[in-house]
Amino acid sequence: MPASRKQYTHLEMEAALCVWEWINDVTLDDTPQNLKEWVELREGVGSVELRHQSIVLGKWCLKIYDALTKQDRDFFDSMSYDWEVIPMMMRYANDPAGVPAIYKESLPDPSAIAQLVAREVLFKHYVWDCEREAEKQWKYRDLVFDHDDVIERAFEDGDDPAAVINDLGEELELIKF
Known part of the structure; x- marks a missing residue:
């Protein structure tokens, strides 16, 4: 060559x-x-x-x-x-x-973009954790997508996914399974 x-x-x-x-x-x-x-x-x-x-x-x-x-x-x-x-x-x-x-x-700059991508990946994992909790606690996986603004805020605040989903379900008066 x-x-x-x-x-x-x-x-x-x-x-x-x-x-x-x-x-x-x-x-x-x-x-x-x-x-x-x-x-x-x-x-x-x-x-x-x-x-x-x-x-x-x-x-x-x-x-x-x-x-x-x-x-x-x-x-x-x-x-x-x-x-x-x-x-x-x-x-x-x-x-x-x-x-x-x-x-x-x-x-x-790839380093600056890496920070933005990292945030997206971490948020995606947070959403997945919330979906698992919504399914486990309420048998309502779409609770996460029906209230994406709440999930976004909770992620930014660093809230625990299990607690967020529990509080959201109770606020909506869902029935626990």
């Missing part, structure tokens, strides 16, 4: 492919996950350029992933890398004006 050709690791290629899948999901067809800003970007720079920049974006996502799994290798446990983790990171691939960024120099 000529020295001028770049070589990529298996992880870099996997990340790039997952990014490319996400880009296609949000730019092709008129689906609920269609993101107008990304569609406009694709129309402006073209599919070939976006596919090429998936490598840059994949490497950026890996930096975020590495920062979040440095202390806890299982940080993203129970989450699908390609359908949950990469999309979560890609939602933050914007320049300071909020426009989708695809070039290395315009992408936000």
Whole structure:
């Protein structure tokens, strides 16, 4: 192989492919996950350029992933890398004006984005804990989604999921099972 050709690791290629899948999901067809800003970007720079920049974006996502799994290798446990983790990171691939960024120099600092992604992951786990409690205490798993504002506030306040669900059920005069 000529020295001028770049070589990529298996992880870099996997990340790039997952990014490319996400880009296609949000730019092709008129689906609920269609993101107008990304569609406009694709129309402006073209599919070939976006596919090429998936490598840059994949490497950026890996930096975020590495920062979040440095202390806890299982940080993203129970989450699908390609359908949950990469999309979560890609939602933050914007320049300071909020426009989708695809070039290395315009992408936000991975460390700053890692903090935002960490909050999302922790909230997702909190919701899962609340769902388990709602099912256990009230046999009403959707209690969490029916009162998402309460759950969001409780998460921000650091409240125990079991106590939050108990208090919410009692306030609504639900019957315990």
